[in-house]
Amino acid sequence: PxxxxxxxxxxxxxxxxxxxxxxxxxxxxxxxxxxxxxxxxxxxxxxxxxxxxxxxxxxxxxxxxxxxxxxxxxxxxxxxxxxxxxxxxxxxxxxxxxxxxxxxxxxxxxxxxxxxxxxxxxxxxxxxxxxxxxxxxxxxxxxxxxxxxxxxxxxFSGVGESEDDEDRDVTFKSSVEFKPQAPRTTPPREAKRRRGSVSSVSSSSTPTVTDPPSEPPAKRHRPAQDRRRSVLARKEYSELAPDELALVETPGRGVMYWRQYGILLKFAPGTANAIEQTTGFPDYTPNLAKVTEVEAVRTRWDPASFKVLWDLAPWDDMFNQRLKFLILHQLDHLNAQAKSSLVDIVDFMWKHRRAFWLTGHWFFIDHRLDDYSAELHADRKKECDTAKKNYKKLLDEKVRDGLPESVLEEPGIWTFPAKVCSWIWMDKSQLNDQGRPFSLAEQLRIVDKLEPARVQWNSCDSDDHRVAHLSSSLRKKLLPKSERRRYPVSTQRP
Structure with missing residues (x-):
């Protein structure tokens, strides 16, 4: 060539x-x-x-x-x-x-x-x-x-990254592809892919330089508009009853719009920067096509409540509670260069743990509300974009240096998802057992348990759960229980 x-x-x-x-x-x-x-x-x-x-x-x-x-x-x-x-x-x-x-x-x-x-x-x-x-x-x-x-x-998982739009407040530009539409990009581990064997399809033995028939088959009948919407999505936001604001709908087959805590959601649209979401990560975003829906999302933004959560530094807990051992590979099978690469990767995870957390918990910021909101909105995007870009470079470099790409599938090696993961906050009318509105810390525990990819699988109940999103060939590599806490991902940062 x-x-x-x-x-x-x-x-x-x-x-x-x-x-x-x-x-x-x-x-x-x-x-x-x-x-x-x-x-x-x-x-x-x-x-x-x-x-x-x-x-x-x-x-x-x-x-x-x-x-x-x-x-x-x-x-x-x-x-x-x-x-x-x-x-x-x-x-x-x-x-x-x-x-x-x-x-x-x-x-x-x-x-x-x-x-x-x-x-x-x-x-x-x-x-x-x-x-x-x-x-x-x-x-x-x-x-x-x-x-x-x-x-x-x-x-009905999403198709791509949300567009950069000040109302959507979903401003991530990454080069990658969801689940594994195919391979994932080594860097941000874009999409963890299933690595099954290639299926061959018979093809002509000589080059065909004529375009095959391009007439598409007749379009199938589009379902009625209401069939594409969940029960609650067929209602206007103002029509939702108080108890309906507490519901989290799961989209069934053919459903493209649904509600979570009252907020209208859709599958994140694909863009040139991210067509697919990384396997296992949430892939939905608020549907802000109507002014009433935009206002519903904006009213959830509460700087005072958020500052309380910010002071708790949940990204520190995320790092400290991470899986610290290899569960798919034996450290003895890696050479010195690969072991050194793991140390560098974990060190990057530590330095940029907040960017990983923010990407996995992409909350809507009404940046027009005040100076604090405007500054947070701008700083968050800059911090996450920079970290994601540099992580991609780092992982590509380590793979070129000989780190087996399969090691990047280890739950102990963090992933920047191809698209940010929207975090929908509850309406203040929803009360906890003490009769008070759920704090963001309480809401965080709930969403991280339901969608563990947000915290890099930290909240999983078992190692089997941590690797459930991987291909069957990778799941078969799960080490025996007696060996899963034997090989530290990094020897430098416990």
Whole structure:
């Protein structure tokens, strides 16, 4: 393959500039001004019969489905020696090529050989200006769920990172992908992926340089609007009874909007920066499409109550209560360099423990309320963005130095989720056993128990629970109980 040394922001890494062989087609990528045939939500719902998760599918497969093909046809097209790029918008194609070039995966992606040269040049330019490493480009896999219960849980997980918007107050820009649509980006451990074997699909033995039929099948009937909403989401916020403000709804199949403590939620929309959430992490965000819903969220922000929680420094507890031992790997099987890498990683976790906590508990701040709120709003974003970016660099560096990537799946190695995890505060009308409004510390204990990924699995009742979100192959690596407290993650910081 044709390669060169990249001495700029690509960390002096050898980049594969073109596939080998390379037989470019005259056809261009999809016009970015042309809308895709289907939405991600429609295609996610269409996968129910296949027992696969939309968010675990590779980016090219997702976009080919959105161009009009059903899952099996899209998988065969992407997996085989076919022309694919005319179905993919230029911007998304550039990002995909950059990932393949950086990680040397062009020869493992058959359709890349037909992409015009100018598209590769755009990807080169993107890499030249990239600060850090792009997300890894995974092998194409038919990822299936373990059982029907998991299907229902995963089908309606979010698709991407929330957009940066002052009303949404969800301002994270990361390069990554949720659950494992495929691999996760080493850095922020973006998405922990299931690493099952690659399923092969028959493909033609000779390159096909003609675009397959692009007419999508007839659109399936869209369910009535109320069927996409939970019982409480069909009501206006002002219509909710006091006891309904205490309820936490769980979205059933096909439900896209629901309420938690009265606040209207939706699955976080995908963006160019984060299409998928990291496996196991919450992936919902307030739906602020209506002024009444925006006001409902804003009224929950209480600087005085928050300052009490802030003074408790819950991130210290999160670090002190972390899992301090390897439970999937034996330390004796790691070389000296890998052990040193673990020390550096845990040291980073300690120094940036507050950023990890904030990312896992992304509460709405009404930054227009006062100077304190405005300053906190700005500082939080800056702190978390910087820490996440540097953590990504650190993990990429350690993997390049020889740290087995599977070690990053250890619960004792923290993850910056691809998207921030919204924390919905209760309405003050909700009272505890003493007849007083729940304090934020009390609410924190509740949400961390329900969604342990927020505290890096610290609140799990067992090691089996800590690794339940991992692939079956990784779960099988769980050490015998007698060995799970034998190998410290770091020998320098207990």
């Amino acid at each position: 044709n390669k060169r040394n990249e001495a700029s922001s690509a960390s002096s890494r050898k980049l594969q500039l073109r596939p080998d062989p390379y037989t470019p087609s005259a056809k261009d990528a999809s016009d970015p001004r042309t809308s895709l045939t289907r939405t991600a939500e429609e295609d996610r719902a269409s996968l129910a019969d296949h027992a696969v998760i939309w968010d675990k599918q590779r980016a090219d497969l997702q976009l080919v489905m959105r161009s009009g093909l059903v899952y099996l046809d899209a998988f065969e097209l992407v997996n085989g020696d076919h022309l694919v790029h005319p179905r993919i918008p230029v911007r998304e194609l550039t990002l995909m090529l950059a990932r393949m070039m950086y990680w040397g995966r062009l020869n493992h992606t058959p359709w890349a050989k037909y992409v015009p040269s100018w598209c590769f040049k755009k990807a080169e330019s993107y890499l030249d200006n990239l600060d850090g490493a792009p997300a890894r480009w995974p092998a194409l896999k038919k990822l299936r769920l373990d059982d029907s219960a998991e299907v229902m849980e995963a089908l």
